[in-house]
Amino acid sequence: MGLLRSVWPDTNTATVGVLLWILAGAGKVLVGVAPANENLPLHQIGTVNLPLGSVAILLLALATRHTRIGMFGIVAAVFGLLGTAMSIFAPELLGVGGADTMAGYPGDIWLFVVGAAALLPRRESDRGARGGVVAGARCAHAARHARERGHRDLLGAVISLYAA
Structure with missing residues (x-):
C-alpha cells in the first residue's frame, strides 16, 4: 500500500x-x-x-x-x-x-x-455509457488525471477511475 x-x-x-x-x-x-x-x-x-x-x-x-x-x-x-x-x-x-x-x-x-x-477489464457501462455524458466526462477526466499524475500501472489507472 x-x-x-x-x-x-x-x-x-x-x-x-x-x-x-x-x-x-x-x-x-x-x-x-x-x-x-x-x-x-x-x-x-x-x-x-x-x-x-x-x-x-x-x-x-x-x-x-x-x-x-x-x-x-x-x-x-x-x-x-x-x-x-x-x-x-x-x-x-x-x-x-x-x-x-x-x-x-x-x-x-x-x-x-x-x-x-x-x-x-473495465466494462463499457463503467466508462460512462450507462451514466450518459456526465459519467463519461467524469471517466475521461479521471483518465486524464491518472495520466497527468504519471500512473503507468493498471492499479493506479483503475483506482483513479473509481476515485473520480
Whole structure:
C-alpha cells in the first residue's frame, strides 16, 4: 500500500488510511513473529493490526465513497470493527478465535477485491455509457488525471477511475 500511495486520492483521509494500513501490516508481521504461546506481550501489541486495518479500510473507503470499491470498503470496515469489538467485549459469542477471524478477514477480503478490481477489464457501462455524458466526462477526466499524475500501472489507472 505504501508503494501504491499515488493511486489513492490525494486527500488527508486517504493519506492517513494508507499510513494506518502500513502500521496494520507491521502488526500482522509482529503477531506472526511473536506467537501468543511464546511472547504474549509482544503478540498483544501486534494485535493492534485488527482495529488499525479496519480503520484504514474505512478511511480509504471514505476517500473513494462514491465508487463501488468505496462502498464495499465501508461494509468491510464495519464488519472488521464489529469483529474487533466482539473480540474485546464478547469473545465467547463466536467461540475461540471466531471474533478475531471476524475482525481480521474483512481486511484480507477487501485487499483481494481491490486487487481483483485492478486486474479486471473495465466494462463499457463503467466508462460512462450507462451514466450518459456526465459519467463519461467524469471517466475521461479521471483518465486524464491518472495520466497527468504519471500512473503507468493498471492499479493506479483503475483506482483513479473509481476515485473520480
